[in-house]
Each structure stands twice: as structure tokens, then as C-alpha cells.
Amino acid sequence: MTPIAAGLIGIAILFVLLILRTPVAFAMLSVGFFGYWALEGARSAGGVLLTESYSAVANYNLIVVPMFVLLGNIASAAGFSRGLYDAAFAWVGAFRGGLASASVLGCAVFAAVSGSSVATAVTLGKVALPEMKRLGYAPSLATGSIAAGGTLGFLIPPSTGFVLYAILTEESIGRLFMAGILPGLLLTVLFMGAIWLVSLRDPAAGPRGAHVPLPQKLRTLGEAGPLLAVIAISIGGIYLGVFTPVEASGIGAALTILLALVRRRLSWDGFKEAALSTLSTSAMLYTIVIGANVLNPFFAITRIPATLGEGLGALGLGAYGTLLVIILAYVVLGMFMDGLSMLVITVPVVYPVIIALGFDPIWFGVIAVIVIEMGMITPPVGLNVFVVRGVAGDVPLTTVFRGVFPFLAAMILALLLIIAFPGIALFLPDTMFG
Template identity: 75%
Template sequence: MSDVLVGLCGIAAMFLLMAFRTPVAFSMLISGFFGLWILEGFKAAGGVLLTESYAAVSSYSLIVVPMFVLLGNVSSAAGFSRGLYDAAFAWVGRFRGGLASASVLGCALFSAVSGSSVACAVTIGKVALPEMKRLGYGQGLATGAIAAGGTLGFLIPPSTGFVIYAVLTEESIGRLFMAGILPGLLMMALFIVTVWLVSVFDPAAGPRGPAVTWRERFSLMLGAAPLVAVIVLSIGGIYVGVFTPVEASGVGAALVILLALARRALTASAFRAALFDTVKTSAMLYMVVIGANVLNPFLAVTQIPTALGEGLAGLGLGPYGSLLVILLAYVVLGMFLDGLSMLVVTIPIVFPVILANGFDPIWFGVVAVIVVEMGMITPPVGLNVFVVKGVAPDVPMSVIFRGVMPFLMAMIVTLGLIIAFPQIALLIPDTMFG
């Protein structure tokens, strides 16, 4: 049996394990370990398991994961997310579809704290959906805006998707964070345009919200200002070179905890719950990295990435034709896998092909994250759709999926613009890092 055939059998076994609900991390670890055992022997497989596991958990750069997760959890537990949403609503709620637009803005702001699409969808959904229901918003627009807005958590820094991509490809976390800013703002703007268009064509779906006085607007802005200042300090500190991403994550988490204590917005039990959630989420992400680090050497030995690159080159599609094939594969996988699983499973296979075709690895990181985000709102998996369903159990799943379709088109437009104009993603990191 050839090495490539063994590799294909290993990948098939990995997907089979996932189909039987084995966690993604252990599916990769089992396939990688036993694949290496078959090809290189037990001693080599055991050596990889030991060294790669230690290298993964001792990686200094991965400290950003628990720190930014803690930052988001404490912000949510302290109720700061409500302040972000209220401030956004005060400025755009009076317009047609304003509450849905405020939800998108709230998701974008909370994304800069949490780095998690699920956390964004849950946190803003709990605040915004009851208000939109009270004002008679269409169920599709209300739930679709939350599900789509939540995906911004995977793109706007600090993004766990970028951290995992950086670890898998050995690219700079700081450059990836900076690369996500303009695409994230572009997608947010297109989501708001989508809300407006839906409301124009169906006025009943997005009625205007109540008027808010200028005094109330500035009062709500002042209430949200401390958390916004933490966001600006953390992300801005990376941009101007004051902090590394790791230092920024630690400073941000510490400042949010101090802010919550100063406002007496955080009880001891809520803080313990935030710590527990942080440990649980971080442990899951670390296990994913360990599994990917065991799978990668197996794929390298099988030469599957090389065979894939040669196969695509043999088709004569050219760089962008090969990119289109890869993106279509992502779309198909997004119907069955969650976003994080897609990244860790596919990047080791497709990344060498991307480099061979001359694409910028930072730019492709943004493209890959956007395509992964699309999978978060497409059937049948659509993780964010299921999350919103949990927040709004009275809304049929079919209605939520119909509601996200206009936003999916906005994501496709964003992706097309970034492929056509790579500088949208590369301007800030190229300016910052030269």
C-alpha cells in the first residue's frame, strides 16, 4: 500500500470517527498516531505524540487563547455586552431595521472582546432578540442578523480562528489580527446594508425603533466607553507596537477584571463561572492544537499535500482556478463540520498548495476564515443557527436559515472583494510590519 493511499485511509478514518461523534481533537490525534505507527513504526509515532503535545501546550504564543477567552467571559458575566448593544442601538435604532443593525454593531464590538462567534451570537442574542420580538420584527431578519453578526467573532481580532491558523502555519498572530480589521469592518458594513435592504423590501420585517434623545445617546456612549477603551488599548497597542499579542491579551483581561470590580458588576460566583468556562474552552482549543500537531507529521509523510498540488497543477486551472477549487471544497465541508474543525483539518493539506501558487499566507488566512464563517450559517450544520435557535426556541429552524440567506450573500460579496483587492486584508499588516 502506497504512502498516499495510507494517508487517504487515515483521513477517511478521521472523518468516520467524527461521524461517530468522536471529538475533533481526538479524531485527528488517533488518525495521526496510528497512521504514523503504520508508516514509521511505534517508536516514531510515540515520539511525535510526546514532542508535539509538549510543544503545543508550552507554546508562548498560545497564551493569547485563555487570556482573550477570559476577557470575553468576564465582559459577558459583568453585563458589559448589554452596554455595547444599548450604545449601538441609541445611534442606529431609530432607522428602519435599526435594532437588527444595532445587533450587528453590538456583535462587532463584542467580537473585539471575545474572539468567539458562538459567544457573540449567544450574548447579543439574549439581549437583542427579546427587544426585536417586542417591537414586532420579522423572525427571519431578527434571528438572521444575530446568527450572521455572530460570525464576526471569528474575523475581527482577537480571533481564535486566526490564532489556530497562525499555530498551524507558523505565521504571525499579530499580522493576522491586523489583517482581520478592515475585512471585519467591511463585512459589518455589508451586513448593515443587508438589514436596510431587507427592511426596504419588507417594511414589516424591520420597523423603526423608538427615538432616543441626544442626552441619552451620549450617556449610553459614556457607559460603554471604558470597555471600548480596553478594546482600543489592547488592539491598538498591538498596532503601534507597544504590546505583543500575548501582552495585549493579558493587559486586556486584567483591565476588564479591574473594571468589573470597580463597577461592582461581578460577583464571586459569576467570576468563578467565567474562570471555569475559560479553562474548559481553552482546554478544548489546546487539545485541538495537539491533535493537529500529531496529524500534520502524518500528512507530511504521506505526501498528500504534494500530491494535491500536483493534481491541481495537472488540471491546468492556474492559481485562481486552484483557489476556487479549494474554496468550493471549504463550502462543501462547511455543510458538515464546524468552523474550527474545518481549519485544523484542511489547513495542513491546502496550505502548501496555497504557497506553491504564490498566494500571500496572511491574505489566505483571512480568506479561509471568511469561508469558514460562511459554514457557520449554512445548512445542515450552521453552528450559529443552532446557537440562535437555543436563544429563540419558538422560531422554526427553517425560518432562521431563510433569515441568514441575505447575509450569506453579503459574505460572498466580502469574499469576492478581498480576492479581487487583496490590499483590503494586507494594508494594515503591511503598513504596520513593513
Template identity: 70%
Template sequence: MDRRLGIAALFALMILRTPVAFAMLAVGYGGMYLLQGSRAASAVMVTQSYQAVSNYDLIVVPMFVLLGNVASEAGFSRALYDAAFAWVGRFRGGLASSSVLGCAVFSAVSGSSVATAVTIGKVAIPEMKRFGYGDGLSTGAIAAGGTLGFLIPPSTGFVLYAILTQQSVGRLFMAGILPGLLLMGLFMAAVAVIATLNPEAGPRGQHVALRERLILFGRAAPLLAIIGLSIGGIYVGAFTPVEASAIGAGLILLLAVGLRRLDFRGFAAALVETVRTSAMLYMVVIGADVLNPFLAVTHIPDALGQALTAAGLGSYGTLALIVLGYVVLGMFLDSLSMLVVTIPIVFPIIQTLGFDPIWFGVVAVIVVEMGLITPPVGLNVFVVRGVAPEVPMMTIFRGVTPFLIAMILGLLLIIAFPGIATVIPNSMFGR
């Protein structure tokens, strides 16, 4: 079986909207069957599937997803948004800035871009519409802010990257903190620029008295404390990311039940959504693990590495070509598909070039994030359209353009100054 035929079949299946997990399973199993026979293909299917689902690090996915779903069902996400609005809503474009801030904080709970965009969007978009915000700014801020869920820990993107490259989940989580804050700041700066150039797009919100601001902050404080305990506990070495996820999920359940914010119906809904999301991610990991032996047998990563070396582009020229490839793929594939299909191919090249694998994980996740708001796929754009169906799709895409520029600027800063991504993990774990 020609190796190019296998890759072509993989992309053809995904273009035909075959779920990425099953596309990888079909190509991985089918390729091994044609190359080495049914016995080898069956052995790969069984051993790789077991290895994938028995990975201890994957436990962070259902735990953190449960944490985010319970927080959403219990209404804690509304408290986060209200607190953010109380502090920054009075400034021009403040509602959009508070939406970005709310997305950033909720990202530290959910680890999912889609969940962040939906949860904050349901709360923020009606409020921005009520205050006369432009459709482009309001929807663009939510779509872009939601992408932070893929970067700010706990991030499903980092978990997948860690499993695919055998890197430390803890180091990757810590590496995402400063880049996540940097992108949040750049998004808020983009809001300020838009509101300055077009004051009607982002009028000032109502002034909230200090006493009321403190009360609203107090309502959000318990969830903020859980976030601080989970992420801070990892940083100080008190517990591992898996332990942090279990502690966070347990505490949010106790908090929701203790405050009578979660009934049985809400708990059941949170569990169902957690199982659905976790099952999808587990299937993607299984598919990737079954595909990897086929890639190894066909030597596709080696061939690509040799071709790029022969091109004589140098380290950063090769990196630029890889990033450009991600940008193009982001126009057609969803974020998880991009990671699981490309990382096994490009990661050996990155190692050969001598780049820090943790730093590249941050770069890859940010580039994948861009795909969430670029046409024609732009998953977060479609998600926001579902929350605000009256807003035309082109308006949302125009609205996210300034934020996409901000993401490009953030990516260039992280490439130019790698310490933004590596200083925290290096200070914790050493180089």
C-alpha cells in the same frame, strides 16, 4: 497504510461525531504506528503534544476568552447593545443593525463566534421581538453577526491559522480589521435592504434623545477603551498580541470589580467557561500537531498539489476550487475542524501558487465563517435556536440567506482587492 485510508478514517470519525481533537489524535498516532512502528508513534505523540501546549502565542486564547467572559458576566455586553441601539435603532431595521454592530464590537472582546451570538442574542432577540421584528430578520442578524467573532481580532481562527502555518499572530490580527468592518457594513446594508423591501420585518425603533445617547455611550466607553487599547497597542507596536491579551483581561477584571459589577459567583462562572473553551482549543491544536507528521510521511499535501497543478486551472482557478471545497466542507464540519484538517494540506499549495499567506488566512477564515450559517450544520444557527427556541430552524436558515449573500460579496471583494486585508499589516510590519 494507504494515505487515502487515513484521510477517510479521519472524516469517518468526525461524521460519527467524534470530537475533532481525538479524531486527529487517533489517525495521527494510529497512522504513524502502522507506518513506522510504536516507537516513532509514541515519540510523535510526546514531542508534538509538548510543542503544542508550550507555544507562547497560544496564551492569547485563554486571556482574550477570559476578557470576553468577564465582560459578559459583568453586563458590559448589554451596555454595548444599548449604546448601539440608541444611535441606530431609530432607523428602519435599526434594532437588527444595532445587533450587528453590537456583535462586531463584542467580537473584539471575545474572539469567539458562538460566544458573540449567545451574548448579544440573549439581549437583542427579546428586544426585537418586543418591537415586532420578523423572526427571520432578528435571528438571521444575530447568527450572521456572530460570525464576526471568528474574523475581527482577537480571533481564535487566526490564532489557529498562525500556529498551523507558522505565521505572525499580530499580522493576522491586523489583517482582520478592515475585512471585519467590511462584512459588518455589508451585513447592515443587508438589513437595510430587507427592511426596505419588507417594512414589517424591521420597523423603526424609538427615537432616543442626544443626551440619553451620550449617557449610554459613556456606559459602554470603558469597555470600548479597553478594546481600543488592546488592538491599538498592537497596531502601534506598544506590545505584542500576548501582552495585549493579558493587559485586556487584567483591565476588564479591575473595571468589573471596581464598578462592583462582578461577584464571586460570576467570576467563578467566567473562569470555568474560560477553562472549558481553552482546554477544547488546546486539545484541537495538540491533535493537529500529532496529525501533521502523518500527513508529511504520507505526502498527501504534495500529491494534492501535483494533482491540482496537472489540472491546469491556473492560480485563481485553483483558489476557486479550494474555496469551493471549503464551502462544501462547511455544510458538514464545524469551523475549527475545517481549519485544522485542511490548512496543513492546502497551505503548501497556496505557497506554491504565490499567494500572500496572510491574505489567504483572511480568505480561509471568511469561508469558514460561512460554514457557521449554512445548512445542515450551521453552528451559529443552532446557537441562535437555543436562544429563541420558538423560532423554527428553517425560518432562521431563511433569515441568514441575505447575510450569506453579503458574505460572498465581501469575499469576492477581498479576492479582487487583496489590499483590503494586507494594507494594515504591511503598513505596520513591512511587506
């Protein structure tokens, strides 16, 4: 059997395992180990399993994951998400669809402490959906705004997607975090624009909220201020070179715990639940990284990435034509796979192609994450849609999917803008450390 044939069989088996709902980490681990065994023998496969597993968990940069996950879990347990939502509503609630726009703003800010799309959607959904239902918002707009807003947790730093991309490609986590800020803000504005357009077309779908006096706006901003300060210290410190992403994650988690204790919002049970949730999430992500590290050597010896690059080059599509093919492949995969699975399986294959085409790997990381975000709200899988459906309770799944279509259009527009103007993603990374 030729290495390429073995690689294609391995990819087919991997997808079969995923269809059978095998956890992605163990699917990658099995295919990588047994595939390497088939080509290089049991002794070599055992060596790869041991060395790659150890190097994966011993990676110092991975500490970012549990620390930022803990930060988000503590913020959620302490109820800080309510303060973020109230502040956002006070400032934009009087506009058309103001409550939905406030939800998106709250998701954007909470994304900067959670790093998780699902956690962002669940946390803000529990706060915002009952309010929008009470004020008579159309169920499609209410659920669609939360499902789409939740995807910002995968783009706005600290993003677990960027951490995994950095580990898989050996790029800088700090530069990737900075690259996600302006695209994240752009997407937030475009989401709010989509809400305004939907409310303009159907005023009953997103009625205006009550006007909030300036003193009350400032009070809500003051309530959310300490958590905003934690975000500014963590992300700003990385940008200015004051500390590394790992140090920023530890400082952010410590400050959030201190803030929760000072405000007396964190009980022992709440802390214990946040810590256990952090352990569970971190164990899952570490296992995924181990599986990816074992799968990558198998892909390398099969020459699948090199062959893919040669095949795409032979099509004569040019750099941007090839990029379009890769993006379309991501879109199709996103309809059937969750974001983390798609990221860890595809990046080792397409990354060499992107480098060969001369594209900036940091810029492509942003492109990949946005396309994966689209997969989080597209049928039939649409993980965020199912999550929001679970929080909303009585809203049909078809209604939620219908509600996300304007936000998908906003994502496509953001994607086109970042492709046309790479500086949107690269400006902050290129100016890091002054």
C-alpha cells in the same frame, strides 16, 4: 501499502470518526498516531506523540487563547454586552431595521473582546432577541441578524480562528489579527446593508425604532466607553508595536476584570463561572492543537499535501482557478463540519498549495476564515443557527435558516471584494509598527 494510500485511508477514517461524533481533537490524534505507526513503526509514532504534544502546549503564543477567552467571559458576566447594545441602538435604531443593525454592531464590538462566534451569538442574542420580538420584528430577520453577526467573532480580532491558523502555519498572530480588522468592518457594513434592503422590501419586517436625542446617545456611548477603551488599548497596542498579542491579551483581561470590579458588576460567583468557562474552552482548544500537531507529521510523510498541489497544478486552472476550487471545497465541508474542525484539518493540506501558487498566506487566512464563517450559518450543520435557535426558543429552525440567506449574500460579496482587492486585508498588517 504506499504512503499516499495510507494517507487517503487516514483521511477517510478521520471523516468516519467525525461523522460518528468523535471529538475532533481525539479523531486527529488517533489517525495521526496510528497512521504514523503503520508507516514508521511504534517507536517513531511514540516519539512524535510525545514531542509534538509537548511542543504544542509549550507554545508561548497559545497563551493568547485563555487570556482573550477570559476577557470575553468577564465582559459577558459583568453585563457589558448590554451597554454595547444600548449604545449601538441609540445611534442606528431610528433607521429601517435599526434594532437588527444595532445587534450586528453589538456583535462586531463584542467580537473584539470574545474571539468566539458562539459566545458572541449567545451573549448578544440574549439581549437583542427579546427586544426585537417586543417591537414586532420578523423572526427570520431577528434571528438571522444575530446568527450572522455572531460569525464576526471568528474574524474580528482576537479571533481563535486566526490563533489556530497562526499556530498551524507559523505565521504572525499579530499580523493576522490586523488583517481581520478591515474585512470585519466591511462585513459589518454589508450585514447592515442587507438588513436595510430586507426592511426596505418589507417594512414590517424591520420597523424603525424611536429617535434618540443626541445627549442620550452620548450618555450611552459614555457607558460603553470604558470597554471600547480596553479594545482600543489591546488591538491598538498590537498595531503600534507597543506590546505583543500575548501581552495584549493579558493587559486586556486585567483591565476588563478591573473595570468590572470598579463598577461593582462582578460577583464572586460570576468570576468563578467565567474562570471555569475559560478553563473548559482553553482545554478544548489546546487539545485540538495537540491533535493537529500529531496529525501533521503523518500528512507530511504521506506526501498528501504535495500530491494535492501537483494534482491541482496539472488541471491547468491557474492560480485563481485553483483558489476557487479550494474555496468551493471549503464551502462544501462547511455544510457538514464545524469551523475549528475544518480549519485544523484542512490548513495543513492546502497551505503548501497556497504558498506554491504565490498567494499571501496572511491574505489567505482571512479568506479561509470568511468561508468558514459562511459554514457557521449554512445548512444542514450551521452551528450559529442552532445556537440562536436555542436562545430564541419558539422560532422554527427553518425560519432561522431562511433569515441568514441575505447575510450569506453579503459574505459572498465581501469575499469577492477581498479577492479583487487584497489590500483590504493586507493594508493594516503591512503598515504595522509605523
